[in-house]
Amino acid sequence: MMDEQAVDRRVSRTKRMIRDALTELMEEKGFDGITVKDLTARADINRGTFYLHYKDKYDLLEQSEAELIAEISALAASSFLRVATNYNKQVSEWTLLPFVEKLFELLQENADFMRVVLGPKGDPSFQKKLKEVIRERSLPILKTIGGELLVPAEYLTAYVSSAHLGVIQNWLESGMKTPPKEMALFLAQMTLLGPGYVAGVSRENMTAMRQYLESERPKP
Incomplete structure (x- = not known):
């Protein structure tokens, strides 16, 4: 069974990937032009993983x-x-x-x-x-x-x-x-x-x- 530290590291790594995707996309086309689909594709994750951590792109930006x-x-x-x-x-x-x-x-x-x-x-x-x-x-x-x-x-x-x-x-x-x-x-x-x-x-x-x-x- 995966210990808590390993889970925390995995969560941190996933959230960092999503934030990096947000950063790249904001630089390319601004926040208003970004969709959750864009974020999941850039971070190479599924939508379920994204929604496990954030309600939407606004929540992602606000938390970051x-x-x-x-x-x-x-x-x-x-x-x-x-x-x-x-x-x-x-x-x-x-x-x-x-x-x-x-x-x-x-x-x-x-x-x-x-x-x-x-x-x-x-x-x-x-x-x-x-x-x-x-x-x-x-x-x-x-x-x-x-x-x-x-x-x-x-x-x-x-x-x-x-x-x-x-x-x-x-x-x-x-x-x-x-x-x-x-x-x-x-x-x-x-x-x-x-x-x-x-x-x-x-x-x-x-x-x-x-x-x-x-x-x-x-x-x-």
Whole structure:
């Protein structure tokens, strides 16, 4: 009799085959043009096997996306706990960079699916879900390692989540030429130091711009 581990491996392998079929077909003709018949033919399974795991193609897409969002959300949550614990230590001891590196490794492991769902033939609702995870997790981390917010939180988190998504999409579309560890460093520099700093704006100009912007802020 087949043990539970063997059954689990077989189920995981079957579901992966179905998701791979979905990925390929979405890239070829978009989600709306796909049928269950297309999926079973591409995955080389019968319809009964498909319906054993999914109600329809919408359930397949929803489950596939939910699994990835859950993994990303768990990574982000564990990152916040470690950053909150170590925030008063040296930057080298923070665990923020390893988290972002793990995030890019996760994206790399699921690159084909992520590239498709985040691309022009993908699912706009998935982009929204991913941005929401980043938005929810970024503010507590920024508050922990930062201080008083200079702009409303809703604008800060909208900026950070949109910027992260844009970087992720560009990395996937360009073939992931930059290793995850390097991407983690780039993203941390842009997020924590700001575009002006990483663009090479001089310290003098940064100081002058900060003073100007402070002078333009509405007085309480």
